[in-house]
Amino acid sequence: MLRLAVIVLCTAAGAGVWEVLASQAPGSLLSIGMLPGPIEMLRDTALILGLLLFGASLLVRDSGATRGVVIGVHVAVAVTLLAAVYGAFTGMHGVQARDLRPDATPLFIVKYMGRLGVLASLLAIARRALAR
Numbered sequence: 001m002l003r004l005a006v007i008v009l010c011t012a013a014g015a016g017v018w019e020v021l022a023s024q025a026p027g028s029l030l031s032i033g034m035l036p037g038p039i040e041m042l043r044d045t046a047l048i049l050g051l052l053l054f055g056a057s058l059l060v061r062d063s064g065a066t067r068g069v070v071i072g073v074h075v076a077v078a079v080t081l082l083a084a085v086y087g088a089f090t091g092m093h094g095v096q097a098r099d100l101r102p103d104a105t106p107l108f109i110v111k112y113m114g115r116l117g118v119l120a121s122l123l124a125i126a127r128r129a130l131a132r
Helices: 002-022 036-063 067-090 104-131
Strands: none
Touching (some): 036 067, 036 104, 067 104
């Protein structure tokens, strides 16, 4: 869990650099011509998940969490971040349940299913830690 937290925090740092490049004025040497909003959402998501995972890694050993719960956290975090990366590359925030773009609804569903998986897994870890 601690390794995953570090990887996710490094992803947030990389997204921060990507956001700075996307925020440059058009015509600038550093401009990459992408919308910075979805990249900012990726950075925020990765930062918050990384901090939550760091805290959860302190509880995993004491909570007696099963291997399934830990794998569930890994899968849910991967799904959430991959959806955010896709949204950043395509210029979509992923918060519209219905949109004119055909990939907006699947992005919305995948993004929030991943977040729901993270929430459920972290609550399972917290519940086990509090039960001990």
